[in-house]
Amino acid sequence: MSETDFWTRMERRGPDEVLVGGVPVRAGSRVRLRPSAARADIFDLVLAGREAVVESIEQDDAGAFHVAVVLDDDPGRDLGEARMPGHRFxxxxxxVEPLGPPPDTPGAARVLVAGIGNIFLGDDGFGVEVARRLAREERAAGVDVVDFGIRGMDLVYALQRDxxxxxxxxxxxxxxxxxxxTVLEPDLPGGGVVALEGHGLDPVKVLRLARELGRVPERVLVVCCEPATVLTGSPDEDVLAELSEPVLAAVDQAVRLVMDMIAESAGPGSRPRNRNEVT
Structure with missing residues (x-):
């Protein structure tokens, strides 16, 4: 086999979905890990029984299919979704054991909920707390809830996905x-060089940079909460790792609001998918 043929085989993508016990499994599907004792290594066995989200269906150079997953409760799950080593299995x-139906229909809309903020700057941690609570709620496959904190570049890369x-x-x-x-649908200004701060996350800058690098989702919404305490992170300020009373009271309301927005956004789409039966 020539070198060209080898790389052609290595780069061959798997199907969009496979059938496991008659249930379609595809990107966004929730599964429980059931590694085979005959094939698994010790790390696979440690993860037995854990819940995970399918990131993609891969095909190796021998033509075998593999389900690439990220762990449901992995704090670095977004790194796995970015195909970084150590967080993708x-x-x-x-x-894998399918848990419920896959994304509603072939081509179902995918939704990213991004919690933003610094938990050590008082009310700035509002978005992080909302994301944490949303992560405990049942949600449709294809809906990802991620606590990005102040990791602006990670959010930029996440916005490049579909x-x-x-x-x-x-x-x-x-x-x-x-x-x-307040719910905003930002109008992103163009032009100029976008520079992200190393220890902060400005949503407008993130969205502008994501657009310059390739894409942002067709629809972007920002759920804002008015803070009572405003800290800047300057050296003379004390760390405040809690939300003020009015902002804490708004967290549950924000969770309900975002869940309603998810339900509105995650409707059926029309993208065709391939199917491969697994027996």
Whole structure:
């Protein structure tokens, strides 16, 4: 086999979905890991029984299919979704147990909910707390909830994926009473060089850079909460790792609001998918 043929085989993509016990499994499907004792290594066995989300279906150079997953409760799950090593795991289709139906229909919309903020700057941690609570809620396959904190570049890369809608949750001063929620659909200005801060996350800068690098989802919404405490992170400020009373009271309301937005956004789409039966 020539070198060209080898790389052609290595780069061959797997199908969009496989059938496991008659249930379609594809990107966004939730599964339980059931590694085969005959094929698994010790690390696979440690993960037995854990819940995971399918990131993709891969095909190796021998033509075998593998289900690439990220762990549901992995704090570095977004790194796995970015195909970084150490947070993405591979199983044969018969080593995963589907948990419920896959994304509603072929081509179902994908939604990213991004919690933003610094948990050590008081009310700036609002988006992170909302993301944490949303992560405990049942949600449709194809809906990802990620606590990005202040990792702006990670969010930029996440926005490059095939999400149809992104919902960013953050604290922002808009002159309203503390705890007031506002939903914005930002109009991104163009031009100029975008530079992200190493220890902060400005949603507008992130969205502009994501667009310059390739794409942003077709629809972007920002859920803002008016803070009561505003800290800048300067050396003379004390660390405040808790939300103020009015902002904490707004968290549950924000969770319900975002869940309603997810339900509205995650409707059926029309992208065709390939199918491969697994027996």
């Amino acid at each position: 591979f199983y044969a289709p018969d080593e 999400y149809d809608t992104a919902i960013l949750v953050d604290a922002a001063m808009r002159g309203e009473p503390p705890g007031t929620l």
